[in-house]
Amino acid sequence: xxxxxxxxxxxxxxxxxxxxxxxxxxxxxxxxxxxxxxxxxxxxxxxxxxxxxxxxxxxxxxxxxxxxxxxxxxxxxxxxxxxxxxxxxxxxxxxxxxxxxxxxxxxxxxxxxxxxxxxxxxxxxxxxxxxxxxxxxxxxxxxxxxxxxxxxxxxxxxxxxxxxxxxxxxxxxxxxxxxxxxxxxxxxxxxxxxxxxxxxxxxxxxxxxxxxxxxxxxxxxxxxxxxxxxxxxxxxxxxxxxxxxxxxxxxxxxxxxxxxxxxxxxxxxxxxxxxxxxxxxxxxxxxxxxxxxxxxxxxxxxxxxxxxxxxxxxxxxxxxxxxxxx
Amino acid sequence: xxxxxxxxxxxxxxxxxxxxxxxxxxxxxxxxxxxxxxxxxxxxxxxxxxxxxxxxxxxxxxxxxxxxxxxxxxxxxxxxxxxxxxxxxxxxxxxxxxxxxxxxxxxxxxxxxxxxxxxxxxxxxxxxxxxxxxxxxxxxxxxxxxxxxxxxxxxxxxxxxxxxxxxxxxxxxxxxxxxxxxxxxxxxxxxxxxxxxxxxxxxxxxxxxxxxxxxxxxxxxxxxxxxxxxxxxxxxxxxxxxxxxxxxxxxxxxxx
Numbered sequence: 001x002x003x004x005x006x007x008x009x010x011x012x013x014x015x016x017x018x019x020x021x022x023x024x025x026x027x028x029x030x031x032x033x034x035x036x037x038x039x040x041x042x043x044x045x046x047x048x049x050x051x052x053x054x055x056x057x058x059x060x061x062x063x064x065x066x067x068x069x070x071x072x073x074x075x076x077x078x079x080x081x082x083x084x085x086x087x088x089x090x091x092x093x094x095x096x097x098x099x100x101x102x103x104x105x106x107x108x109x110x111x112x113x114x115x116x117x118x119x120x121x122x123x124x125x126x127x128x129x130x131x132x133x134x135x136x137x138x139x140x141x142x143x144x145x146x147x148x149x150x151x152x153x154x155x156x157x158x159x160x161x162x163x164x165x166x167x168x169x170x171x172x173x174x175x176x177x178x179x180x181x182x183x184x185x186x187x188x189x190x191x192x193x194x195x196x197x198x199x200x201x202x203x204x205x206x207x208x209x210x211x212x213x214x215x216x217x218x219x220x221x222x223x224x225x226x227x228x229x230x231x232x233x234x235x236x237x238x239x240x241x242x243x244x245x246x247x248x249x250x251x252x253x254x255x256x257x258x259x260x261x262x263x264x265x266x267x268x269x270x271x272x273x274x275x276x277x278x279x280x281x282x283x284x285x286x287x288x289x290x291x292x293x294x295x296x297x298x299x300x301x302x303x304x305x306x307x308x309x310x311x312x313x314x315x316x317x318x319x320x321x322x323x324x325x326x
Numbered sequence: 327x328x329x330x331x332x333x334x335x336x337x338x339x340x341x342x343x344x345x346x347x348x349x350x351x352x353x354x355x356x357x358x359x360x361x362x363x364x365x366x367x368x369x370x371x372x373x374x375x376x377x378x379x380x381x382x383x384x385x386x387x388x389x390x391x392x393x394x395x396x397x398x399x400x401x402x403x404x405x406x407x408x409x410x411x412x413x414x415x416x417x418x419x420x421x422x423x424x425x426x427x428x429x430x431x432x433x434x435x436x437x438x439x440x441x442x443x444x445x446x447x448x449x450x451x452x453x454x455x456x457x458x459x460x461x462x463x464x465x466x467x468x469x470x471x472x473x474x475x476x477x478x479x480x481x482x483x484x485x486x487x488x489x490x491x492x493x494x495x496x497x498x499x500x501x502x503x504x505x506x507x508x509x510x511x512x513x514x515x516x517x518x519x520x521x522x523x524x525x526x527x528x529x530x531x532x533x534x535x536x537x538x539x540x541x542x543x544x545x546x547x548x549x550x551x552x553x554x555x556x557x558x559x560x561x562x563x564x565x566x567x568x569x570x571x572x573x574x575x576x577x578x579x580x581x582x
Contacts, residue, residue, distance in 0.1 A: 171450070179440050179456065180449045186426060186437045193424040196386060198412035198441030198499055207447075 016162060020155035028271075029154040030226075035266045036161040037222045040168055042246035042258030044215035047172060049244070050252035051181060052208045053188035055111050058098070058118025059216055060239035064125050066091035066217035067230045071138045072131070080144035088217050095213020099206045118240050126232040137231025140224055151225070161222055168215055173255055175211070184208055249290055251297025260298055337400045338363050339503045339533045340385070340416075345394035347377075347384055347557075354380040356557040357394065362503065362533050369536045369544045371568075372554035373577060378537045379421060381554070382507050385535075386418050387411050399502075413442055417501035419492040421508045421537075427481035431472055431491060434480055435463040438498030462498075470494045470524075486517035490524055503533040510540040522546045545569070553577070 020029050041059065048054040070087035074080060102113040125132045132138060143151040151157045175181050187194045187201045195201050224230055242265060250261025265283065273279035294301025338361040347355040355377045362368055370378050383389045385396055387408040396404045398414050426434050436453065439462050440446045453459075467473045472487075472494060480488065489509060496504055509525065510518045522543050525534070538544045544551065545565045552562040553574050561571055568574055 174452070175449045177452050177454070178449045179443075179446050179451070179453045179459075182433070182437055182453050183440060183446050189426055189428075190424050192388060192408075193420065193495070194437075194441070195408035196412055196418050197438045197495065198409050199446065200407070200409045211449075 017159075020158055026154045029158050031267070031270055033154070033158045033161045033226055034270065035263045036158070036165045037219055037226060038243070038246060038262040038266050039259040040165050040219035040222065041216060041243045042250070042262045043165075043168060043172055044212045044219060045243050046247040046252055046258045047175070047208055047212040047215070049247050050254070050257070051176060051184045051188065052205060054205060054209070055244070056102070056114040056212075057111055057237065057240050057244065058102075058114035058116075058121075059212075059243050060235040060237075061098070061118040061121040062091050062095065062213055062216035063220040063223060063230070063239065064121040064232075064235040065094050066220040067224045067235070068125060068132055068138065070221055070224055071140045071230060074140060075138070084144065084221055087221065088214065091217035091220070092210060092214045095210045095217070096206075098213070099209035103202060103205055103209065115237065115240075118235075119237060122232055122236050125235060132232070135232065137229055137233075140228045140230075143225050143228065157226065161226070164218065164222060168218065169255075169259075172215070176255060180204070180207075245287065249287060249297060251294075251299035251301065253296055254299040254303075257297050257299040264298075338397070339366070339399065340535070341395075341397040341400070342385070343395040343397070345381070345384055345396060346392050347380055347389060348392045354557050355384060358554075358557075358559055359394075360552060360559070360562065362535060364502065364533055365531050366533045367536070367547055367549045368534070369538060369548035369551045370554055371538065371541075371544060371551060372560075376554040377557040378554055379507060380557075382418060382505055382537065385505060386416065409441075412499055412501075415500075415502035416505070417496040417499050417503070418505035419496045419507055419509060421511055423485075423488050423492055425480045425488060425491060425495070428479060430477050430479055431467065431483070432463055432476040434491065434495060435466055435498060436460070438495040439463055439466070442499050466494060466498060470497075486513055486520065489513060489517075489521060493524070497528075501532065503535065504528075506534060506536045506538075508537055508539060510538060510543045513540075515542075518543055 019032050023029055023032070045056060045059045048056055066087045069090045070083050073083035073086055078086065098114070098117050101117065102110050105113060126134060128134070143157070145151065146160070149156065149160075151160050183194065183199050183204050186197075187199065187204050191201045194204075223234070227234075246261035246265050247258040248261070249257075249264060250259065251257030264286065268279055268283050268286070272282060276282055290298055290301070294304075296304075340362040342358050342360055345355060345358045346353070358381060360368075370381065372378055380389070384391050387403075387406055387410075391404055394404070395402055398411065398416060401414070403411055403414065426437065429437070436459060439459050440453075443459065445451075445456060445459070464473065464476070467476050470490065470493075472491065475483065475487070480491065483491065489511070493504075493506065493509060496506075506525075510521050513521060518540050519542075525543075525547055528534070534547070536544070536547060548565055550562060551565055551568045553560045553568065553571075555577050560577070561568065561573055563571070
């Protein structure tokens with residue numbers, strides 16, 4: 001099993017590295033960069049959703065916090081690295097504050113408070129003309145040059161985004177298998193039991209909220225570097241909902257699910273939309289079909305399908321082997 | 327961890343002083359007062375709705391008390407959150423089985439052991455790399471005769487086994503006092519006997535507070551019994567005394 005996983009990982013990594021050379025076309029390489037950025041958004045929200053069972057509708061708020069902070073700092077004379085670090089710090093501290101507010105209420109209350117907080121950030125971005133340029137948005141003068149590397153070409157930016165997402169993915173993978181990850185999943189399933197075992201359920205959830213906010217902020221910086229522009233339209237409720245749908249579509253219970261979901265939604269939105277006028281309907285149809293046939297999302301659904309096919313190929317295995325899913 | 331506080335043999339493990347809880351106009355628990363010493367085995371019985379589980383929820387911090395005090399090793403813990411009480415030596419099981427059904431028996435126990443370890447906040451190391459936690463888990467499963475089922479998913483265990491695993495999880499934090507909320511709920515009479523034997527094998531120094539409807543379990547296990555009725559302690563005494571009490575018979579048989 002582990003050897004197969006390693007082989008799969010190597011194949012996927014090779015494919016991802018080969019993307020710019022294979023595709024060549026700048027438009028599609030940029031599309032791949034967008035997929036990566038949204039994948040990171042979806043991965044970060046999934047730390048809360050998949051492992052913690054916390055549904056947030058305010059994740060695009062970090063795009064506002066980290067994004068505007070980064071642009072404003074850069075415009076006001078900070079160098080790119082300091083601006084990025086300060087923006088991340090500011091956004092993460094705000095995530096800590098938002099977490100304290102949101103976690104006062106469980107379940108539906110949590111969703112509504114995250115929604116409200118996201119809308120407050122959007123409202124400020126929209127109304128505070130002097131600070132954020134209001135509806136006109138703000139422009140970032142240039143992409144950063146990490147270690148003196150110019151990121152202006154499409155392939156170079158793609159590799160930059162790929163490196164950042166790979167680091168995030170590595171962290172989230174380790175997170176999901178750590179003692180803390182186990183406690184988080186335990187707190188999702190049996191919060192009372194967990195607190196009677198000595199776990200501080202509130203703290204577990206809050207730390208997860210902050211971490212998700214941090215990686216969401218990292219994705220926000222990538223978004224701003226990619227577009228060199230930020231306006232309130234990018235951080236509205238629709239953006240938050242789309243990020244959430246990416247994680248659900250791909251499969252919130254899996255590590256790869258949010259990436260797959262991000263890829264599908266981004267491609268339908270940007271590529272298919274140039275051929276099909278009613279791409280929104282298409283997206284809706286995809287979503288409904290997946291939820292009907294694979295209620296846990298695409299990645300877990302396909303895994304289950306593969307397991308069944310493999311079992312049918314081996315009739316020697318006893319019929320009782322397939323257990324009914326409880 | 328908290329052994330130093332318990333060193334003085336005079337300090338009760340758990341003490342309730344006039345503990346009360348109201349939900350609006352309903353007085354679910356009224357002025358309950360008692361002490362539990364190390365190694366005590368005390369049962370609380372009473373008809374449905376007498377406030378037994380509410381009393382447990384007050385002791386373990388799931389609900390805040392309306393008035394009164396809870397003392398653990400002489401320390402006032404009335405306003406504490408559940409996880410801090412556990413750290414001081416309190417553990418409980420639930421009337422409705424509260425396990426992690428899609429995890430294996432071993433993983434359930436690992437989560438329980440991690441509850442009081444600082445490593446529970448570690449995010450970058452694999453849980454599987456903590457040998458000491460695994461050793462403790464295997465030791466615990468060995469003691470509870472669960473070792474052969476360590477890798478079975480909990481949802482495939484029988485109800486009786488799940489009830490026993492509830493208690494194993496409670497023991498993972500090395501508690502000084504264990505609160506059992508109907509450990510024999512839903513068990514057949516054969517399984518009840520097994521459960522009683524399982525409980526009698528536990529460390530005699532461990533204090534146990536037990537809610538139970540199965541009177542065979544109660545009379546086999548308890549040194550003292552308190553009868554709860556409409557949230558009040560009606561009578562406390564030795565099992566023999568309770569068995570023959572006029573008042574208790576009235577409550578249960580409804581001749582009052």
